[in-house]
Amino acid sequence: MKRQHMTVVIVGHVDHGKSTVIGRLLADTGSLPEGKLEQVKATCARNAKPFEYAFLLDALKDERSQGITIDTARCFFTTAKREYIILDAPGHIEFLKNMVTGASRAETAILVIDAKQGIQENSRRHGMVVSMIGVKRIIVLVNKMDLVHFDADAFERVKAEYGRFLHEIDVQPIAFIPVSAFYGENLIAASAKMPWYKGRPLLEELDTLTVKEQPVNLPFRLPVHDIYKFTENNDDRRIIAGTIETGKIKAGDAVTFYPSGKKSHVKSIEEFNAPARRTAQSGESVGFTLTDELYLKPGEIMALAADLPPQTSVRFKANIFWVGHAPLVEDKTYKLKLGTAQVPVKLVAIVRILDARDLSSTASQKSVNRHDVATCILETTRPIAYDLAQDIETLSRFVIVDHFEITGGGIIIEALSEGASTLHDHVSAREKQWVSGPVSAAERTLAYGHKGKFIVITGSDAAQNSTIARLLEKELFRHACKAYYLNMANLNSGLGAESGEVPDTAEEEIRLLGELGRVLTDAGQILITDLNRHDAYDIEKLKALLQPFEVFIIQAGPHTTDARLTITSTETPTEAVARICRLLKDDAILMDYNL
């Protein structure tokens, strides 16, 4: 049987002795390179400093001078049972982000509490965050037992108090162990100094844990990482690449992609330098070819058509922790990264903010500040696919990016309906406040000979869209219509130029276009534009923004949704334009006498 490895993170309040625990584990399991211990001891002797096991880890000069661990160091040790990767997470409050960085890769957490100092703010905060990011197995070390004369009561007091706290946040600890890392008591072997403790020493406790199984029995989920078509050496495979989060799949299975809803079948499972195979399962980074040439974007979730589908929505409730220097606030656009999807996101509301000092919660705060743990309502600008934390935890996890930096992370706990989206709120508020001039729409129609209309020509062939759009402007103008062709590039370099740093330009384009379309339609103009890199959801959004008016959608090429008109590939642009004009007349957009 192959040996497994286990990743363990050590957390807890500053100076409670985490680095000493690791230094001891490395030294006492013989996992240090030859001479390292002697070398550090010699350095200490030279500097007239008493030797400490923690110095073994603090390999960086910076750290030795500051005396605190500033980042998550990785070290390795091996027992008869397995290999361990130990992540030394810093306890200083400023460095919560590093602690989470370490803990989010771990299967097990060792939480260290100083027996003499007792439970401190970060003992609670770390316990809470560690559980939120998915580490459910926690071993609590009550350290520095030598400072309380190896007293059983001192240990029991910490155990009772911290046990209550863990119970409140719904965590079942694996064990509480009284230790003295400095003297190596109860780490590798049972301590003679604490005969009253009947449990296992730390190393034995770790060795009895089983390595988390790959979640092969959950529904199949593959966040689409990328779509590759490398043509070199006549390779004509179009490969959907990704890492399988959960479940298993085999060639021939029917699959559905979310949120787009596109469907196909797995044709083959692709891999380099490996024997051909028909199945793949969670944990593997593989590739698939499909029986259909679907147009897919990275970020979709591939699921088995037969399985329960993932959630899709724009609005959801999440538990988050925030590590950004600037707080998380409403009315600001951030970037959300979930699985392989990246979408703009806004904070809609704060449900509650947890206080690490006493676990009380407050909802009065208007922003989520650095190091806060909170429950919030978030909304993305387009639907994303995910699972709830209680269903498939890995697919509920996301991070939030503010100005190039990851500033928070969280898990989704509830999907919320789309009925109440900010876009909907925005449009109804705008329409409520809209101030019209003295000229009515009917008067304008009479004067211009046509109604105001926003015509969008869409399809995957950019050149064809543009040709038709331009020809249409000319044809309508020839018939004295107030027609105007707007090229999207003009919009971006003009109105959109001042938008500054926008997380997603496609979103911003649609917003500008929708607002402008609303104004010009009201002004009685016929506005024509062509879109080619936008999807069905963008079009839906455009329609919403244009209210109370309707967008006139012309679809060029195949795959029509609810286009007013579909242009076929055999039609010439002139024929297409003639058909559009006839339809405008049928719809009473152009008056009879006009054409």
Next chain:
Amino acid sequence: MDSLQKLEAHSVYILREAYRSFKSLCMLWSIGKDSTVLLWLARKAFFSHVPIPLVHIDTHFKIPEMITYRDALARQWHLNMIYGENTAAIDAKQTFPDGNIERLQCCKFLKSEALRHTLSGEWPRYRLNHTSGNYEPDTNREPYTGVIVGVRADEEGSRSKERYFSPRDKYSEWNIGDQPPEFWNQFKTDFAPGTHVRIHPLLDWTELNIWEYIEREKIPMTSLYYDQGDGRRYRSLGCYPCTTPVASTARTPADIIKELKTGKFANIAERAGRAQDKEDAGGLETLRREGYM
């Protein structure tokens, strides 16, 4: 899945994330075992293709077999192969082997500075023309904003603090005290203009993992790692004036694995044969802060 399969899957994920996130991306190939495993992992990630240019810094003091092996593999695997160098220092003989400067200063000139200016595009890049078989000045002088590097956390202290995606400022400096968070599989893939990100897919691998993977996948390595009959082999590769072979009769990856597990190297640091690490208490760390890999 066993440990190696998990390591492979995670490294492949990181490579794909890098390829997706950075328009101007390159991968450093030192010709050593780690970056050659990285190159192999790229072929895994991209289904036998390597859609990322490989950059090698030639100090002109590399063991000659390294260059022969580099070019042979570059041709065989159709690699987009690029090298850069510090021509001025080499021409002026401002090097340690020429006896004109100290050892660490030489590393700085021939490696760190050559690397920095090659990545930024300020100094010429030479690209392998697969038709002619020669290296020609590369017309692409765009700075690389994503640089994939094969460092491992177990190599020495400062590397154990690395992130998978680690930003560097425009002077290639590394701010160890304030590194970006990495939650789950989400890394820093957004970056301000003028900065670049170093990507470390091998961070969790150990020296033993590397050799076990080389054996499992049958990855071709330069013969310098194996005893050719004189009872010596290299454990770590570098410039010949500053790298010494170790006494060993290991002739295959399997021999090396045995040696690492049970033999005399089980407790001796891998880079023990690399002189620059010993120059002061934090020789390599100082070099790394200044941009050394």
